[in-house]
Amino acid sequence: MEGLSLRRAIISDIHANLVALEATLADIREQGVDSIYCLGDVIGYGPQPRECLEHCRAFDLNLLGNHEEAVLFEPIGFNARAKSAVEWTKEQLSLPEHPREENSELWNLVGAMESSHVEEGVLYVHGSPRDPTREYVFVSDIRNPEKLADIFAAQDQMTSFAGHTHTAGVFTVDCEFLHPSQIGNRYQVGEKKVLINVGSVGQPRDGDPRASYVIFDGETVEFHRVKYDIEEAIRRFRETPLPEELALRLIEGR
C-alpha cells in the first residue's frame, strides 16, 4: 500500500501577496506534501511580484494565468484598475536597479509557463478546461447548465483543478457547486466528472479572507485555509502606488 499516496499541494492566484504566500507555504510544509503545483496568477494586483516569482522556482509545476499572459502580451478583458496593476507589475519585473540577468530570469520564468497540464488522468488549468487561461467558471454558472455542459464536454478527464475565480469548491457535472463547508472540507474524486477550484492564496473572494489551497493524494481533495497577517500585507501595498482598494478588499475577502 505504501508509496501510492503522494500528497500534492495545489495553490493558485497568489497575486503578488508575499505575506499570504509565505504563511501558506509554512502551512503546507507542516502537512508533509511531496510536491507543490501552482495554477497561475502569481503576479498582478499585489505589491511583491518579484519575491513571489522567486518562490515559484521551487514549485513542481507553474501554469500560466491571465495576469502572466497580460504582462507577456496584452491585457485582454482587464478593467482600468487591473490594467494599471499590469503596467506597474511589468515595470517591477524590469527594474533597472536589479542586474539585467536577474530581470531576464524572472521574465523567462513567466515565459516558460504552460497553459495546461495533464498527469495521471487529472487536468490542471488556470481558468477552465475549455479556455485554460481566461474563462471564469463562477458559482452562479450552476444556473447556466449549457455553459457548464460545454465546459465539462471539453474536459476529457474525470477530475480537473482550476483557480481564477478565487472561490474554493467543487463543481460537478450535475451542475452542483459544493462549498467546502458543506462537505467537511474533503471531497473524494472518481465518481463523477468534477472541476475543483482551489481558491486563491493572495486575494480570496469567497468571503473568507484566509489564504486558500488544497491537498490532493490522487483520491481525496482536502480544502485548507490559512490565516495570515493582512495588516502587514496592506502595509506593503501602501509602499507602492497600487490602488488602495486592491489592498482593502483583502480584509473582507471580497
Ligand code: ZN
Ligand atoms: Zn486571479
